[in-house]
Amino acid sequence: MNEIEIFLSSLEERFGIQRECFHKYHLFSRSNDIWCVTKEASDVEFKHVIRRGIRIARVFPHSVRPTTNAIQIFGHLVSKNSLELDEKATRLFLAGKTVDVKPLAGITDGFVVAFYKHYALGVGLLKGSKLKSQVPRSRRVLDSKEIVNHRIEN
Template identity: 30%
Template sequence: MSDGEGAPGNDGSQFDRLPATADEREVEGRATREEVLDWWAERFGLAPETFANHTFWEKGKGKIWVFADDLPSPQELEGVGMTVLRTRQEHWKPTTTAVRKWGHLATENVIELSPGQATAFAAGHDQELPEWEGDWGYLIATHELAGDQVPIGVGLYLYDELRSVVPKGYQEELPDLGE
């Protein structure tokens, strides 16, 4: 598929492996493996080695998938691995699935919620949290479970408010976690 001017374009019917670096980019606007790894490292402190045995793919415009193996590119499949990131928008957004899988490794932009806050967040409710002193933007929301901080999902923090962006299919009514 081309962009009408002869340059390769994005084909939403197939998965294309992300190029390793910007020098290898053929489709304008497509993220690179290097940019994805840098983003996870800068935003959440995840070491690039976290994804050492994974390949990254784009299907559609900015929906990034991760796969724990390698395949020839392109692939005309319905799914390859799992979605991890939305790009091609002003602010890249991690998926709830990715945060639940790798969020326990994050060291930056993690907001630890009290039991009551975690219950509200998991149910999809926004809440005032002026006490957060970290960055604005997408955060990994966690709560304590059996002594560990467990990722619940992705929140968007703006103007002293934590917005739950947990998809409806992932929202749940947690049992009373107590305070």
């Protein structure tokens, strides 16, 4: 099975995201990473293009980790292994911290999608009652109160 098939199978099995959702995109792999681009953009020849599309997952020997970008774009399709965080936990998660959680029945250890008010925040690594944020350092918000309050008001 190639990396793209591993990715699609993993998304379906772990998060309930159907592979058909990706039929309108061109997926390709490069160095254990899965990239996604619209079919229209993949057909155009660009001069001086370094990279096309966005990285949506990294394939490891025993698991697949979707990127924060992928989850924020496709998170609304997640039907399994997700957690809804409260405001305090959301602040910690966005700051890259480990959060104490109460996993619901059916949620298993491994990568899960964290939500706040039904908005997909990103991926976390769940082990027991600990959720380790996988939000990239460059995207972390050390004082996420403004973001949380903005989301509540809108």
